[in-house]
Amino acid sequence: MDKKQKQVLEYGKTYPKLWISEKLNKAIFRPQRVELTISTRCNLRCKMCIPLESREKVRTGENIDVPSIKRIIDEMHEWGIAEMNIMGFGETLLRDDFFDIVSYASNKNISCTTVTNGTLIDEEMSKKILKSGLRRLAISLDGATPKTHDTIRGVEGAFDRTTQGIKTLNRLRKEMDIDLYIGLITVINNYNFRELPDIVALTKALEVEAIMFQPVHIEELVFESDTKYHVVHNINYKKSNLWIAEENLDKLDQVIDELIKCRARDETISTQIPMLEMIKEYFRNPLDLKFNCIAGYNSMGIGPQGDVYPCWLVESIGNIRGKTLKEIWFSDEFARARLMMKNCPRKCLMACHYLPKMKDLVSLLGNKIKYKTL
């Protein structure tokens, strides 16, 4: 069975479980994955990141330590959760013990993914990544040119370091014959939307597996105490320089249609066609989208201080200290959060929380044929 067939089979197994849970508003299965935020430090100053002053405040809190992380991994292993996304309110590769965490999880057959800004990937870091057992690496690339990428990422030279890092990693991946999936992620915003097709071309030139597109979120952190906080959508999103202004939305539509045609031709773009279509609508009316969200059924988020989040845009419903993952997952607090999320007024279009409706699944194939002939 090839990789594609395995993916389809896996989807066929998980889709009914998620569909049933979502219909019943009840968690009846374990989460597919744990999303673990391990770091709050970063070497970049991206425009779309949570505001700097909030990040500085977050950084004063102690990050989750390795014994606590190992306990989470042990529990995941016992409970049969086979995927872990290692993330950050910062750069994951800045944490010295990052590779200990990945190796510990990999030795327990837990497949690890991480996201990085890619600026720290040199020859030595590439070898560490490739030897660690990491299965998937997502690297942020927000422009097809140094000017655009560096403007968004807030540090001159970031584009060159990231693209050079991708090339080094890719070369060593081939030489060492290691099965690591390398994908790119672009956050669509006012600074880069015109060059999205060029970013697809760059993805091909860099010879990585795929590129995923995600519309920008204009976010803020709300603090409940010095260490307890949650992310909220900034309702003044239209005033942000990152937001695509109304007079540019026709141009955005043209660009997205071009991406959709590319998506129908080959697999370089991993974002599904219905999601690409929704991006057009998102910039017109982000608060009223038809987005079938399964956050709270497919994943459990753990913040840098051990607080548990059903999705990153709702309040924490507890802490891993003194409680098992299973207790938290089936708790009344989690159940209440799921009900609240059912009517989420803020459709974030996070691809990892999107469950296509049955009819969309059928139309996915139809779309592919339709756009191929355009």
Ligand code: SF4
């Ligand atoms: S690389 Fe990520 S964590 Fe760092 S500033 Fe940019 S968006 Fe924030």
Ligand code: SF4
């Ligand atoms: S759509 Fe709402 S509930 Fe779902 S992940 Fe986004 S913010 Fe959370």
